Amino acid sequence: MxxxxxxxxxxNVGKSTLFNRLVGKKLALVDDTPGVTRDWRAAPARLAGIDLTVIDTAGLEEAFDDSLEARMRRQTERAIEEADVALLLIDARAGVTPLDxxxxxxxxxxxxxxxxxxxKCEGRAGAPGLYEAFELGLGxxxxxxxxxxxxxxxxVEALLPYVPPEETQPDADQEAEAGTDPEAREDGRPEPVRPLQLAIVGRPNVGKSTLLNSLVGEERVLTGPEAGMTRDAITVEWTYRDxxxxxxxxxxxxxxSRVDDKLEKLAxxxxxxxxxxxxxxxxVVDAEAILDHQDLTIARMVLDEGRALVIAVNKWDTVTDRAGTLKQIDDKLQSQLAQVRGIPVVTLSALRRQKLDALLDAVLDIYEIWNRRVSTSDLNRWLAGMTEAHPPPAVEGRRIKIRYMTQVKAxxxxxxxxxxKPLDLPETYIRYLVNGLRxxxxxPGVPIRMLTRKGKNPYAEE
Incomplete structure (x- = not known):
């Protein structure tokens, strides 16, 4: 447990620095500017044999209205309620402040x-603040x-009294001796299903955080009219249809070209x-500014990384000419992202929680396609038909021959x-094969990579 x-x-007392230190990764943004962290984020850690879930929170402020600072404080209060132990961090070099x-x-x-x-107790500069901390009445x-x-x-010594007792579970060696190696799963238990890694991206103020809150059914991340509110990438574990x-x-x-602020560059x-x-x-794109230059740039970036892409048109409830807007989306996809045909597009309203199931169903469908494998026999039968319909071009009087094809990975x-002659095979012919393959x-809708190799068929009999 x-x-x-x-x-x-x-x-600005070093909360995110401590968070990164405990989890062993630079997950949280760190800067000298106060108020970098706005949403609380959690990550697993292991410290001297103790399994931890570490939560990084926004800086506490005395604000109780509807301002951004007040919303950040309410998020921190929720994190404290979920925690077994709170670590109150003070800056020893600055001493105990009235806010502390x-x-x-x-x-x-x-x-x-x-x-x-x-x-910040390294060296002697933090010693006075360390002694002042006793007056806070927290031991x-x-x-x-x-x-x-x-x-x-x-x-670790301070945390030990709060560590829950270990549950009585056989370790890996005991399971192996009993013939139930957790890696082999010889006892017939199903392999654990790994979480699907789903990222929500887009331009500022298009409704990304609102969409996440609507999906998980709670105010997990801060939302509001202020653009650029989210800074850290916030991860939420969740389940949809098991x-x-x-x-x-x-x-x-x-x-x-518009990003000048250091914090925005880090974000x-x-x-x-x-x-x-x-x-x-x-x-996530705004229905009132469909697939502008930056949207298409982000989409190309996702596809170049080989990720599966779903376009969510948010604020659809505000659109009057829906048929015309859908036609505009289709035209831009055909002209600007022609290399990946069939990208799923889902219209929704994150604020009103409309068509969220359609979005998640599209995510699961495209994930299945992204993982799909095609048998070698099917590929080569298909290849024979494609090359027969349109043979590869000739180079220096000799036609390029495509001998064999296989799927090397999903x-x-x-x-x-x-x-x-792999170097002489034109890019246009490779696109012809990719489009036919799709x-x-x-x-449909996923990036397809086609590699050319020179040599004989590696699967042919000697």
Whole structure:
């Protein structure tokens, strides 16, 4: 059983730095600017044999209206409610501030146990603040340095009283001796289904966070009229029709020439990382600005990475000329993304929770196509028909011969052609084969990669 710990504190005390240190990855954006983190995010960690779920939260602010700061505070309160232990982080070099005292008083009234951490205690500069921390009334502070990794052993000792007892489960060696190796699954149990990695991307303020909240049925991430609200890529574990899905909300991606702010550059880089790790990407576009230049740039980026793509046209309830808008979408896809025909397009309203099932069904369908494999015999029968209908061109008086074809991998579907002169096979002929492959063997909407190889048929008998 995992111990859930929430890292809390006022802005710019090092919460995200500690989060990255505990999870062992640079998942959270870190910058000297206060208020970088806005949504809370969770990630698994293991510290000295203790399994943890670590939650990074926004900086606590004394705001109780409908402002962005107040919404961030409410998100942090929810994270504290879900945690087994709260880690209150203070900046030892800055000393105890009135805001630290205010929130320490507030935490003492709550039900969640609190461990006080004095950050930035490397060297002697943090010593006065460490001693001041005793006056917060939360017990002995644990001196740490999140940036340098100091004090983690003391943090483990402070966490041990809250670690739940181990469940009585046989370990891997015991299962292997009993003939039930969890890797082999000889006991007949089904293999665990891995979550589908689903990323939500798009321009700022098109409704990405609203879509995630509507899908999971709760206010998991901040939403509002302010553009660029999401900065960190927020991951949410979720299940749809018994299928585990890992949803990731990302920051809005503007044109590169318009991105000047350092934090926005970091947020966009994080969004690009999410795209590379995703399996299916939902590109959210605004129904009032259909597939503009930046939308198409993001779509090409997703396809170039080999990810499966679904286009979600949000705010569809505001569209009056729906037939004309659909025709406009189809024309742009045909002209601008002709290399991948059949990309699924779903019209919906994230705010009104309309047609969300249609979106998820399209995601599952395109994921199945993205994973599809075609038998070698079917491929070569198809290839014979294609080359007979339109033979490869001749080079220097000799016709190029395509001897053989096989699928070398899925995700995305990737095929290899054994060609007599691979460097001379025109790109137009490869596109002819890809388009025919997509239509004849039912591979719509996913990127298809075609590789050329020189040599004899590796499967031919000697």
């Amino acid at each position: 995992s111990l859930t710990v929430a890292i809390i504190g006022r802005p 005292q205010h929130f320490a008083t507030w935490l003492r009234k709550g039900k969640t146990p609190v461990i006080l951490l004095a950050n 002995e502070p644990v001196p740490i340095s999140a940036e340098h990794g100091e004090g983690l052993a003391e943090l 299928r585990p899905i890992r949803l990731v909300d990302t920051a809005g991606m503007r044109r590169k 966009v880089a994080d969004a690009l990382r999410v795209i590379r790790l995703a399996q299916v990407v939902v590109l 995700r995305p579907p990737t095929f290899a052609l054994w060609v007599s 239509e004849s063997l039912d591979l």
